[in-house]
C-alpha cells in the first residue's frame with residue numbers, strides 16, 4: 013500500500029472513531045511507534061508527523077495533565093507540587109552502599125509530557141567541550157556545532173522585560189531561538205529585591221564573575237536563569253504543551269494510553285533483529301499488539317527504556333536467562349553506565365522575607381573550588397581512574413570492560429582538569445524567611461546501573477545510581493558544602509543570612525572536621541534526577557547500546573531517543589539538551605526515510 017493511501021486510511025479510521033466516540037477502532041499498524049509520550053517522545057512525535065504520509069503512534073502510560081494545577085503552576089523550586097502525586101512514578105533506588113544503605117526517592121513524570129510536567133523548569137544547556145567529547149569517543153556527527161541549530165530550532169525565547177532585566181535577568185540575543193515550539197522565559201514572579209546583587213557581589217569575592225548568558229556553551233560564572241514556561245499565560249511549558257497540543261489534530265498522529273510491556277519481534281533469521289511492533293497493556297487491563305511498519309522508538313526515560321529492552325530480550329544474557337527471558341540480542345551494556353548526581357541542600361534563617369522565584373546559579377571549575385590544590389588533586393584522581401574502572405567492571409559482572417571505562421574516565425578527567433569544564437553547580441535561592449543553596453558535583457566518577465529484577469513488565473526495575481562509589485565524588489560534594497558555608501558568612505550576602513537551619517549547627521558544628529562533613533553529606537543528599545547513560549550512545553566496545561543514529565546495536569529498526577542515550581553526564585540541566593537531541597534525531601530519521609525512497 014502506498015504511504016499516502018495508508019495515511020488516508022488512517023485519517024478515515026480516525027474520522028470514524030471520532031464520530032463513533034470510541035477508542036476501539038484505532039488502526040493497529042503505524043509506521044512509527046514511540047514508547048513514552050514524555051519530554052523527548054513528544055518532540056520526536058511532532059517532528060516525524062510533520063511528514064504527512066507517515067503515521068505515528070505514541071503509547072503513554074500517563075494521561076493529559078494539562079489542566080492539573082500542580083502541572084500548570086510556575087511556583088516551586090526544583091520540582092512541581094505534582095512530585096509525589098499520582099503523576100509521579102515515584103521510583104526508589106536500591107540501598108545505596110556508599111550512603112549508609114539509604115533508599116532514595118527517584119521522581120519521574122507519568123503524564124503527557126513525562127518528567128517535564130514535574131521538573132524544576134530550569135533551562136540551562138551543556139558546556140560546548142563536553143558535547144564535542146561525544147564525537148571524540150566515537151559518535152560521528154555529535155558535536156556542539158551540529159547540535160547548536162537544534163537548540164535554536166526548539167526554542168521560543170521571550171525577551172526579558174525591563175523590570176526583569178533590572179531584577180537580574182540577562183541574555184545574549186544570538187544564543188536564543190525565537191520561532192521554536194518551546195517557550196523559555198523569565199516569569200513575572202521573578203524576585204526583584206536586592207538579593208540578586210548581594211549574591212552576585214558575594215560570588216565576585218570568590219573570584220566568580222557574572223556570566224551574561226550561560227546558554228551559549230560556556231557555563232562558568234553567576235547567572236539568573238530562565239525557565240521553560242509561558243510568561244504571558246504564566247504556566248509551565250511542558251513537552252505536551254510545546255510539542256503535542258499544537259499538532260494533536262494531525263490525522264497521521266495518534267496518542268494512545270497504555271503501558272508498553274515489550275517489543276514484538278518479526279519471525280525470521282535475519283542477522284539483525286527486526287521489530288514488528290509492541291505489546292502493551294491498555295487501561296482496562298487487556299493486552300494488545302500494535303504494529304510498526306518502520307520503527308519502534310523507545311522514549312520511556314532513563315529508568316524505563318533499558319528495562320523495556322531487557323523485557324524484550326535485548327540485554328545481558330546472564331540477567332535475561334536468570335529471569336527466563338529468551339535472548340534476542342545479547343547486549344550486556346544495556347542498563348549499565350548509569351550516572352546521576354548527589355543533590356545537597358543547606359538553608360539559613362534570614363531577617364528578610366522573600367517573595368517570588370529566585371533562580372540564581374553559579375558554575376565553578378575545578379580550579380575555582382580547589383585553588384592551589386587543583387594540580388595535586390588532578391594527579392590523585394588520575395591515579396584512581398584504573399582502580400575505579402576495575403570496580404565498575406566488576407560491579408557490572410564484566411558487562412563493561414575496565415579498559416573501556418578507564419578510557420571514558422580519561423576523557424572526563426581531561427574535560428575537568430584540562431578543558432576547565434565546570435564540575436560544580438550551586439543554586440542560590442530564598443523563600444519566605446529562609447535563604448539557602450542546593451548544590452551538586454556535576455561530573456561524578458561513580459557509575460551505577462538499572463536492571464529489571466522481574467519478568468513482570470509492571471514491576472519497577474532495580475535502580476542503582478551507586479552514588480558516591482568513587483570517594484572523590486564525596487570529597488567534592490563536601491568541598492562544595494564547605495564553600496557554601498563560607499559563602500553565607502561572606503559580605504555582602506551575610507547581611508541577610510542568620511543561623512544555619514539545615515544542617516543545624518547542633519548536628520554539624522562550624523568547626524566540624526572533613527570526616528563529620530562527609531558523614532553529613534552521605535546521610536542527607538537526595539537524587540538530582542539527572543539520570544542518564546543507561547542505553548548509551550557509544551561504540552559497542554566502549555559499552556554502547558545505540559549507534560550514532562540512535563539505533564540499538566543488533567537491531568534493524570529499534571531506536572532509543574531519551575536521556576538514556578546521553579553518553580556522559582553534562583554540566584547543564586537535561587531538558588534543553590534532550591529537546592535538541594530529539595530534534596536532531598527526528599532529522600536523522602527523516603533523512604533515512606528519504607534514502608529509502610530514493611532506492
Ligand SMILES: Cc1cc2nc3c(=O)[nH]c(=O)nc-3n(C[C@H](O)[C@H](O)[C@H](O)COP(=O)(O)OP(=O)(O)OC[C@H]3O[C@@H](n4cnc5c(N)ncnc54)[C@H](O)[C@@H]3O)c2cc1C
Nearest residue numbers: 048050051052073126127131132133134272575585586587
Ligand atoms: C523533580 C525533578 C526536577 C527536575 N528539574 C529539572 C530542571 O529544572 N531542568 C531540567 O532541564 N531537567 C530537570 N529534571 C530532569 C528532566 O526533567 C528529565 O531528565 C527529562 O524530563 C527526562 O526526559 P525523558 O524524555 O528522558 O523522559 P520522561 O520525560 O520521563 O518521559 C518518559 C515517558 O515515558 C512514559 N513511560 C515510561 N514507561 C512506559 C511504558 N512502559 N509504557 C508507556 N509509557 C511509559 C512515562 O510516563 C513518561 O511520560 C528534573 C527531574 C525531576 C524528576
Ligand SMILES: *[C@@H]1O[C@H](CO)[C@@H](O)[C@H](O)[C@H]1NC(C)=O
Nearest residue numbers: 080081082093094095097098
Ligand atoms: C496536587 O498536589 C497536591 C499535593 O502536592 C495533592 O494533594 C493534589 O491531589 C494534587 N492535585 C491533583 C489534581 O493531582
Ligand SMILES: *[C@@H]1O[C@H](CO)[C@@H](O)[C@H](O)[C@H]1NC(C)=O
Nearest residue numbers: 175200201203204205367368
Ligand atoms: C516586584 O515584585 C513585586 C512582587 O512580585 C511586585 O508587586 C512589584 O510590582 C515588582 N516591582 C517591579 C518594579 O517589577
Ligand SMILES: *[C@@H]1O[C@H](CO)[C@@H](O)[C@H](O)[C@H]1NC(C)=O
Nearest residue numbers: 179180181208209212213222
Ligand atoms: C553583577 O555584577 C556585575 C559586575 O559588577 C554587574 O555588571 C551586573 O550587572 C551584576 N548583576 C546583578 C544581577 O547584580
Ligand SMILES: *[C@@H]1O[C@H](CO)[C@@H](O)[C@H](O)[C@H]1NC(C)=O
Nearest residue numbers: 278279280281282283284285
Ligand atoms: C531459521 O532458523 C531455524 C533454526 O536455525 C530453522 O529451523 C529455520 O528453517 C530457519 N528459517 C528460515 C526462513 O530460514
Ligand SMILES: *[C@@H]1O[C@H](CO)[C@@H](O)[C@H](O)[C@H]1NC(C)=O
Nearest residue numbers: 362363364365506507508509
Ligand atoms: C538584617 O540584618 C542586617 C545586618 O544586621 C541589617 O543590615 C539589615 O538591615 C537587616 N534587615 C532587616 C530587614 O531587618
Ligand SMILES: *[C@@H]1O[C@H](CO)[C@@H](O)[C@H](O)[C@H]1NC(C)=O
Nearest residue numbers: 520521522523524525526528
Ligand atoms: C569544636 O568546638 C567545640 C566547642 O567549641 C569543641 O568542644 C570541639 O572539640 C571542637 N571540635 C573540633 C574538631 O575542633
